[in-house]
Amino acid sequence: NAGVMQNPRHLVRRRGQEARLRCSPMKGHSHVYWYRQLPEEGLKFMVYLQKENIIDESGMPKERFSAEFPKEGPSILRIQQVVRGDSAAYFCASSPRGAEQFFGPGTRLTVL
């Protein structure tokens, strides 16, 4: 059973461009979470989704950030008009029933 997969692993964008981060949960997992980690800090929750539904987006910035988890395909975290402060590692986690979460390797976003 493959683990949580994220791609790309590294993403470089210029200010003002869009960033799309993908997360494929473990097989059979219907809960997906996105976290952001700034350098030298712990992970900060962003959003929690189940198939086609956003359950909790209390950690998402109000502007420029959006997330989806469609019926088919991976979950997508989208950042529009990126700024330097968006540079961070973005981790996705999945869970079969909302208890323990299994994390992917992360996407390192660098905004030039």
Place this chain on the structure above:
Amino acid sequence: DAKTTQPTSMDCAEGRAANLPCNHSTISGNEYVYWYRQIHSQGPQYIIHGLKNNETNEMASLIITEDRKSSTLILPHATLRDTAVYYCIVRVGNTGNQFYFGTGTSLTVIP
């Protein structure tokens, strides 16, 4: 979710048991204690979780005090590959809610 307090850093000799403490004095009756670790810049790795009874798996043991105000993660025979940041998290179990990651304990296993 209850707040946790962990030492910032710890050292442990290779082959010895690593005992990582965590205080969670405001934990409520339906909150579980979870432990994760993050090796270098990898994604956090689930280690173990428990409610009130001590738990053991192939990675570690979790000892929770009777009043549940603190717990200890035990790595029985630490190896160099156990060098990581260890996070103690409390959360209402099986609700699907987010995890609150604090700053954790940076464990260094010394040869």
